[in-house]
Amino acid sequence: MRLATPLLKPDATLKNFFHYKSRFADIINLVCFDGQPILSRNSLSNEDTDMSTVFDFDEHPISFNAYRDTLVKVSVGGIYALIAIENQKAIDYHIPVRTFVYDASSYKKQYQDYLDEKKWNKEAKLKLIPIITVVLYYGERKWSGPRTLLDMMELPEEMKGIMNDWNTHIIDVKELDASLLTDKDNRDLIEGLQMFYKWQGDLEFFKERKMSRDTAIVLASLVDKGEELLKIIRKEEKEEIDMCESIDNFRKEIVSIKDEHDIFVLLQSY
Structure with missing residues (x-):
C-alpha cells in the first residue's frame, strides 16, 4: 500500500x-503601485x-544566516531597485525585526x-x-501583529518623532481586490483562498471555478483542508482543475463506500 503524500509546505510552494x-x-504592481x-x-x-553575512562589532563579530x-x-525608468516578497501563513510577532535585519x-x-x-x-x-x-x-x-519597529516599543513622549522606524509592508491577501490582478494564476490563487475562508460546505460556492493544477497545489498548501484538496488534485489528470466537479466526485466516492478499510485505501490512492 502506498504511503500518503505529506502535505505540501507553503514556504516551498509559494x-x-x-x-x-x-x-x-x-x-507587486497591485500591492505597491495601486x-x-x-x-x-x-x-x-x-x-x-542568501542573506548570510557577518556583522563585525570589534571583539564580538556576529554571523547571520538566512534566506x-x-x-x-527591478528597473523602473532606468533606475534599479530590489524588491523582496516574504510569505507568511501564520502571524509573526517579530516580523518588523526580521525584515529590518534582512534589509540591513x-x-x-x-x-x-x-x-x-x-x-x-x-x-x-x-x-x-x-x-x-x-x-x-x-x-x-x-x-x-506589529507592522513597524515602533509598534514593538514603549516610548516616552519626549522621544516620539525622534526614533527611526522601520515599516513592514504587510499585505493581508484576504483584503486584496483580486479582480485588479492581470495574471490568471495570481487571481485564481487569491480568489480561491478568499473563497475557502468563506466556504460553508456548499458546492455551488465553487461553481465554474477552474484553475491550473499548479495553482491548485499552492492553494492546497495554504488551506486547513489542504490534505483533502491535495487528494482531489492528485486524482485529476487534467492540467486545469474544476474545483466544484472535483470536490463533488471525491464526496460521492466517499459516500458510496461503507467499509472503513476501503475508505482508507481510497484516500491512499489520491
Whole structure:
C-alpha cells in the first residue's frame, strides 16, 4: 500500500509560485503601485536570496544566516531597485525585526561589493540600490501583529518623532481586490483562498471555478483542508482543475463506500 503524500509546505510552494516573473510583477504592481503596470516580466531579474553575512562589532563579530523567500532586481525608468516578497501563513510577532535585519543584510552585501570593486577600481563610488520588502500574509485570522519597529516599543513622549522606524509592508491577501490582478494564476490563487475562508460546505460556492493544477497545489498548501484538496488534485489528470466537479466526485466516492478499510485505501490512492 502506498504511503500518503505529506502535505505540501507553503514556504516551498509559494517560493516556486512567485519565481515566475509575470506573477511577481503582477502582484507587486497591485500591492505597491495601486495596480498600475509599473513592472513587467522583462524588467525583472532574479537575485540571490542568501542573506548570510557577518556583522563585525570589534571583539564580538556576529554571523547571520538566512534566506529570503523571493528577491528580484527591478528597473523602473532606468533606475534599479530590489524588491523582496516574504510569505507568511501564520502571524509573526517579530516580523518588523526580521525584515529590518534582512534589509540591513542586503545593504551590507552591497557595501561589501563596493569594497571589493574599490580594490580594482579606485574611481568606484558607493551607491546603494533601494530595497523594498513586501510581506504577503495568507492566514485566516486578521493580522494582529506589529507592522513597524515602533509598534514593538514603549516610548516616552519626549522621544516620539525622534526614533527611526522601520515599516513592514504587510499585505493581508484576504483584503486584496483580486479582480485588479492581470495574471490568471495570481487571481485564481487569491480568489480561491478568499473563497475557502468563506466556504460553508456548499458546492455551488465553487461553481465554474477552474484553475491550473499548479495553482491548485499552492492553494492546497495554504488551506486547513489542504490534505483533502491535495487528494482531489492528485486524482485529476487534467492540467486545469474544476474545483466544484472535483470536490463533488471525491464526496460521492466517499459516500458510496461503507467499509472503513476501503475508505482508507481510497484516500491512499489520491
